[in-house]
Amino acid sequence: MTTLLHIKASPRDDGSHSEKAANHFIATLRDRSPELAVTGIDIWDTDLPNFDGALLAAKYARLAGQPFTDEEARAWSRIEAMVRTLDAADIVLISTPMWNLSIPYRLKHYIDLVAQPGLSFSFSPETGYTPLLRPRPVVAILASAGDFSAGLSWGRPDLATPYLREALKFIGLVDAEIVPVGPTAGKTECVLAAAARAARALDDLSARFTGEGA
Numbered sequence: 001m002t003t004l005l006h007i008k009a010s011p012r013d014d015g016s017h018s019e020k021a022a023n024h025f026i027a028t029l030r031d032r033s034p035e036l037a038v039t040g041i042d043i044w045d046t047d048l049p050n051f052d053g054a055l056l057a058a059k060y061a062r063l064a065g066q067p068f069t070d071e072e073a074r075a076w077s078r079i080e081a082m083v084r085t086l087d088a089a090d091i092v093l094i095s096t097p098m099w100n101l102s103i104p105y106r107l108k109h110y111i112d113l114v115a116q117p118g119l120s121f122s123f124s125p126e127t128g129y130t131p132l133l134r135p136r137p138v139v140a141i142l143a144s145a146g147d148f149s150a151g152l153s154w155g156r157p158d159l160a161t162p163y164l165r166e167a168l169k170f171i172g173l174v175d176a177e178i179v180p181v182g183p184t185a186g187k188t189e190c191v192l193a194a195a196a197r198a199a200r201a202l203d204d205l206s207a208r209f210t211g212e213g214a
């Protein structure tokens, strides 16, 4: 059985362009692989611990190769469970809006929590950084009001795409496919064309992931 973890980062109840594209992707994957098991993490509904206090101390203890206190071990075990959930997925799907050139703070919070020494990456001065999660199909759907297909949109850059690609690669989720959905605002024909472009890209990925594509 193939498992897909869907990390949802749009807080919109209705009308989310990123979530609509994600649902389309899941449906096409299911058509091809009816046994696909999907679990979701809504990052706006998930209790993401503050990255301070015992949790932050645990990270620095781990980096320094020191043992945890009981409080640090308790804080760290929550993070271990989050990384286990992420690592259990055969396919990782992120659907997110662009917010202020980048990603919503709750998604950044999630990534800061799962990017941890000894769990998802390691470091030594001799070998540098080594990602610890195994590579697998990873798709990040990025919805934006702007159209970044030709570079800047109204003079503004897309910092979300390079950030997501590098942050995911840092923990081993290499070669993430970033699928833009934009523009999601403006002329209706442009919005519809952007959604159709994204759906086509997702159909190609779905075919590839199920062994039917090029």
Ligand SMILES: Cc1cc2nc3c(=O)[nH]c(=O)nc-3n(C[C@H](O)[C@H](O)[C@H](O)COP(=O)(O)O)c2cc1C
Pocket (backbone or CB within 6 Å): 010, 011, 012, 015, 016, 017, 018, 019, 096, 097, 098, 099, 100, 101, 102, 143, 144, 145, 146, 147, 153, 184
């Ligand atoms: C707080 C906030 C910041 C935004 N910043 C940007 C931005 O920097 N660039 C952009 O093109 N669109 C920006 N948008 C527009 C959203 O990216 C757009 O509405 C997108 O469709 C949201 O994704 P969703 O429909 O999946 O929620 C912003 C929207 C909000 C609410």
